[in-house]
Amino acid sequence: MSGDHDASAAGPQTDETTGASATRPAHEPTIADVLVIKTMLNRSLRLPPEIIDTVVDLAEYWPHSSTEVLFNDGSVVARGNNIHTQGTGQENGFMIRTPPLGLRTWRRSLRKPNQPVDTTPPKPQPPGEEFSTDDFQNLTAAPPPMLAHPCRRIVFTIKSHDQGWGGDFANQGTYNGSWTWFEAGLERWCTRSPTGTDVVEQQAPQAQQPSLTLDDICTVLPPVEWDPETEEHDFKHPLCAADNLKVQSNVTAEREWKTHRVVWSYTDDIDPERDVEAAVKLEEQGRGKATGDGKFVRDLKLGDVVTLWAMARFGGWVNKVESAKIDVYYAV
Structure with a gap:
């Protein structure tokens, strides 16, 4: 599959299309x-x-990988809770994951083989001791050696809208006051994964190299924490959007489908502390103010997997999605 990619894009941007082909x-x-x-x-x-x-x-x-998920019925992927439905809503909806960065393919050894690898919900397994770059070299899509940090650009293309009402009247039709949004996540294979008590370590994949199976992959973002009440690991999603992971929010109280194309590049250099004006512009576009520094892209390692989550908060807020796509460009 070919991805949406603007070769002239230089820096963080959000492209909004409403019908005309870019x-x-x-x-x-x-x-x-x-x-x-x-x-x-x-x-x-x-x-x-x-x-x-x-x-x-x-x-x-650069070559790239492309992953896309379609919701032909305009599915509700995330729904906010209120005091009457506390715990019954799906506030954090997993959507899609990319292929391992720079590697040949998945090894599809799922417990449910008929379930697509790119949309299979993750299990909350915390990261531990990591594999080295050398451990991935014989799994690369190009002749080795590949760079330890080969990612150059990530393009998120999302078609969605919220419930179409609510929020402060002054915010309607803008990105201000929106409580439905999308966040990036990160998965990574590790040689060891901590147990619930974090006192004793257990082996994750029993091999000299990453297994590339979902049963062995660990979740770096969102954070995974041990819940002493349930005695299980669980994802830790904050109440508000993470400034460094918020890909895009929906337009507040807008029923019409809107396509957002968001580009994260390794050359992005907006520091929200130093360049406040540029950070504010990102927020006005519906992005996280700390997503313009390029750090997420530059820090991606060979074999890493990018994920996308749909979020909603508070009663009445609904995140409806028609499609989502992630294109990842990397150097070889």
């Missing part, structure tokens, strides 16, 4: 395309590998 590049390179270009540059110009890598990076000539 300009798309004529060509989305595959891994083979990138390797051919690198070989041509090496043979014709005799450039050193590090110079070739820099040229390809500056040209943004």
Whole structure:
């Protein structure tokens, strides 16, 4: 599948489309395309590998993975609770996960083989001791060695709306006061995962390399905490949106479907503490004010999995979704 990608995008942005097709590049390179270009540059110009890598990076000539989920009936993915329905709503709805960053494929050993890997809900397994970059090299989609941090850009494309009423009248039609939104998450394979008491450690995958099975993957974001009452691990979702993970909120009290295309790049450099004006603009676009620093993209490791969650808070607030897509671009 090819992804929505604006090759001219330079920096954090939110593209909103309401019907007209956005300009798309004529060509989305595959891994083979990138390797051919690198070989041509090496043979014709005799450039050193590090110079070739820099040229390809500056040209943004990257392969990518694309994952999409469709809700043809406009499903309610998240619903806020109130005092009468406390605990019965689904305030945090898992939507989709990407393939492991830079790796060949999943090893589809699910307990329910008929359940798609990209939409199978995660289990709250906390992270522990991590695999090294070398442990992933023989699983990469391109000839090794691949970079430890190969991600270059993430594009989220979401079509959604809220319940179409409510909130302060002054906020209606804007992103202010919206209590339905989307957050990014992170999954990662670890060699060890802590037990409930965090005193004794247990082996996660019994292998010398990551198993690439969902049974062994750990959740880094949202945080996973031990609940002493239930004696089980559970996801820890805060009441308010996380400024560094909030991909996009819905327009407040708007019934019409709206498509948001949000680009996170490794070159983004908006520090919300230093550049308050730019951070405010991100919030006005419905984004988290700390999502413009590029840190999430730059910190992604080889083999990491990006997830997307739909959120809703307080009674009456509903997050309805028609589709969601994540395109992840990476260097090889």
